Amino acid sequence: MYALVDAVAFYASAEKVFNPALRTKPVVVLTNNDGCICAVCPIARRLNIPKFQPYFKVKHLLAKHNVVICSSNYELYADLSDKMMNIISRFCDNQYVYSIDESFLHFNGFTPLINDWHQYGQLIRRTVWRETKLPVGVGFGPTPTLAKAANHAAKKLSGFNGVAVIDNEQSRTTILAAMDVGDVWGVGRRLTKKLKLLNINSALDLAQQSPSHIKRLFSVVLARTVDELNGRPTLNWHDVQHNKREVFSTRSFANRLTCPIALKTALVSHAMIVARKLRAQHCVTKRLLLFIASSPHEQHYAKKSLIYELPTPSADSTIFANAVTAIFEQLYQVGVRYYKCGVGALEVSAAQFQQHDLFNQKTDNIKLMSCLDAVNKRYGADTLTLASQQQTNQWHMKRTFLSPHYTTRWHHLPKIACC
Structure with missing residues (x-):
């Protein structure tokens, strides 16, 4: 048996965890630079607040209904997600974290101990709520695809x-x-x-199709989906848990940038994020893609990208930062009002399967990177950074409605007044 546990409007629900006054109010969360609505809580959904709409277009509608507006607090969301996944893992043999708010569970040894799947699902929901104050939906099924369908029913039907x-x-x-x-x-x-x-309108219509016919018309992937909808598992649990082939970190700026120092600082910060993500999945890369661009709405649109070949595959933050320095002058153009930049790791591969080069010695400082990750995990993101990340903060995105970092910064800890 499989299960999918999914948080309800995760970003919006996370904003209510440490602020109980918001639990009875409509809440929406905005994307980077407070651009669009990316999360709508169930209360706001009943007011027909549209999702993925630019904030400036619905600003008056939100004000009319006294909707609470929050900027994306990624540090808080990541920490609450980690706590939620750790709690969920206690209820199964095997867990696969599918996204920041979704987790697949696989039951094998647990199955003989479970008499009623409905009651077990309610136990998971109560436990997650008691320990994190996050509402979740739970769906059970004999295949991952049916578990996903059951989760949809639990939350939407x-x-x-x-x-x-x-x-x-x-x-x-x-x-x-x-x-x-x-x-x-x-x-x-x-x-x-x-x-x-083709008159295939419902999930049941798709399930009633011939897998071989669907394979000819579409793909083997959709044919496997048909099998899964009919209770025939075709997704190997370990095949699903593959590492990413490419890892990117990109972001637009709150204001247009012309300062080369600010732009370089932003690229170094993105390179640090990419390196950290690679280390988290025990991978390395030999090729880095760096790009900077102005807004496509500018009169003279400018975008430039370059690929930097590393001497040996790496996931070392200092090596990535040096790569940014090495090619920055080739990227930057004077007078351009830059709107966005990013760094990507291409052709990602597992660190354990690397063949060493006799003429290019590996220079990764593995112990230093382990220490860096351990400190930042324990004391909060960016507790330790490279000096080149701190040259300026002009590039940071706009977050006007940002809530406190309750769980990752000491001075944001909730305070209780005892009378």
């Missing part, structure tokens, strides 16, 4: 109280018939349009 179980033919057909084909895991917008042209 009427008649379910946060938990849905697909464990027989009746529950499978009932839930799939009520799901739009576009809500099936792995079916995107373009594929949805093509399927609906």
Whole structure:
């Protein structure tokens, strides 16, 4: 049996954890630079607050309904996500963290101990709420795709109280018939349009197709989805847990930048993030992509990218920072109002399977990087940084409605007044 545990409007729910006054109010969270709405809590959803709309377009609507507006507090969300995943892991044999707010569970040895999947799902929900104050939905199914469908039913379809179980033919057909084909895991917008042209409108319609026919028309991936919707597991649990082939860190600026020092500082910071992500999945890269660009709405749009070849595969932050310094002059153009920049690691590979080069000795300082990661994990992000990251903060994004970093900064700890 598989399960998918998914937080309800995670970003918006996270804003309510340490501020109980918000729990009965409509809350929305904005994207980078307070650009668009990216999360809408259930209370705000009932007010028909649109998601993924530019903030300036719905500003008056939000004010009319007294909606609480929050900037994205990624440090808080990451810490709460880590706590939530650790709690969920206690309820299964094997866990795969699919995203910041979603986690697949696999039950094997636990199965004989579970008499009622509905009750077990409610136990997971109560435990997560008690220890983190985050609301979650739980879906159970004999395949990961059916578990995802059950989770959709638990959160979106009427008649379910946060938990849905697909464990027989009746529950499978009932839930799939009520799901739009576009809500099936792995079916995107373009594929949805093509399927609906063939009169495949619901998840049940897709499940009733011949896998071989779907494979000929579309792909082997969608054919496997058909098998999974019929209760035949085709996704190997370990195949799903693959490392990323490419790792990127990009961000737009709060204001246009013309200062080379600010731009270089931003690129170094992104390089640090990429290096940290590579170390987290025990990988290295030999090629770095760096780019800087102005806004496409500017009269003279400018964008330039360069690939830097490292002497040996690496995940060392200092080596990445030196790479930025080495090619920055080739990237930067005087007079351009820069809007965005980023760094990407291409052709990512596992660190343990590297063949050493006799003529290019590896210069990674593994112990230093381990110490850097350990300190930042214990005391909060950017507790330790490279000096080149701290030259200026002009490039930092705009977060006007940012909530405190309750769990990662000492001076933001909640204070209790005892009368």
